[in-house]
Amino acid sequence: MTLAALVDAGVDPDQICAGIDSLGLPGVKLTFSSTMKGGFHATAVKIEHPEQHAHRHLSDIIQILKQSDRLTARQYELSLSLFSAIAAAEAKVHGSTIDKVHFHEVGAIDSIVDIVGVAIGFDLLGVDQIISSPVPTGYGQIKIDHGICTVPAPGTAEILKGIPLADIPIQAELTTPTGAAIIATLVDRFSMLPAMTIEEIGYGAGTKNFPERANLLRIFVGELVTSSNTDYVTLLETNLDDITPEVIGYTKQKLMEAGALDVYSAAIQMKKDRPAVMLSVICQPAEAERLEAILFQETETLGIRRHVLQRSIRPRQPHAVKTVWGEVAGKLSLTAGHQSVFTPEYESCAQLAA
Structure with missing residues (x-):
């Protein structure tokens, strides 16, 4: 779906096909076509390849990538990063190492074509920044090589650590290990659609049909309205009136050691004129959950306010x-x-x- 959306957004499909042909995979054919999904026009991708039964290791994938005389250095590095993210997750889930773990579905020819095609596509798109909305996983159960498991699959869940998820009530696997690796490897930050001037919109069609929504992945390409020297941070705040100054100082130190961008406190008056301290933490959005856990554990607060802020920063x-x-x-x-x-x-x- 990502590959199809990139082509629908204007990436040259011939260059993607040429890059795939350079991998030397026999009998592989990549085609793009127009389709309708839930009443909307979109691009679909089809990967034709001979039947196969081999399970590949990361070293096998690297050898395939090195066969290409057409992939640019950036396309090679992006492809390798995507496969490495999946390999690291699979190794963690199966108690193995990156070198020893073997790919299942992701080691199949169609997945190799898909991942390398996405790497070529994003390189050709030439954007400075990639932003993603929270990621939907779906729910229910699916059958994989290791048997039946709950959505998201273990490898997918491992890759999605630290990434905000969206609750979409569809009983299906909406995010695969490949999709999770694309998000985890390429996305710079997570938010809803930012202030931007839209130039192109790409729709990539999935194979399944859902009764209440179109199975599409949408990509917006354009210029940010805000300065490039801005980013988004999360502000965590809690009011404390029942702990000692030593605990506040210790908690501040622990939060900074855990990766907070800044931690500060201010004297406040709570209801009934009780003197108290407001403890504030500025952090990257992906770190908010982890730092909240420290606040709950160390201060025993009953509630934490969370704000998403945009800030201007100097290079x-x-x-x-x-x-x-x-x-x-x-x-x-x-x-x-x-x-x-x-x-x-x-x-x-x-x-x-x-």
Whole structure:
């Protein structure tokens, strides 16, 4: 569905087919066609290949990728990243290693074509940023090589760790290991449709039919309305009136060590004029659940407010400056007028001063 949506959004199908042909897979044919799904026009993809029974390891996949004389370095790296994400998940689920685990459905020829085609397609699309809405998994049970299991399948669930999910009440497998790997590997951030000027829309058709909704994957391509120097963060807040200052300090330290971008507290007055502290945590959206768990555990709070905020950020990078006293570590950032500003790290200065 992703591959079909990319072509429907304007990616050249001939270049994708040429890349697939360069893999040297005998008897493989990739075709794209127009179709109707739930009353909507979309693109469908069909992969024809000989019957096969082989299970492949990651090393076998790498050998297939290396046979190509057409894949660009980026297309090769994207393909390898997608397969590696699936291999890592399968190894974790089956108690094996990345090198030893063998692919089941994903090692099949049609899945290899699908994954490499997606890597070529996103490279040809040439976008700076990929944003995804929360991911629907569906529910129910499916039959895989290891027997019957609950949706999402174990490998899919492992790949989707840290990714926001959507509750779509359809009894079917809506996200496969391949789809999960595409999301986990390529997506920069998760949100609903951002403020943007839409240039192209691609619809990729799935094979199943659902009675109440079209089985389509939709891709929007366009320009963000906001500056590229912005991102989204999650703000967690809780009011505390029944713990000691030492616990607040310890919790702050633990949150920072766990990956919070910032943690701060402010004195507040709660109902009945009780003095209290509001503890606030800024973090990446994917880290919100994990940091909430720390707040619940360490403070025993009964509720945490969650806000999604957009922030403007300066482009910056680590930098060091040599002085007569020694090297000072810090950050180099750019102002709106593209002037470089160096901000030294206090700890580095303190070390030299000592």
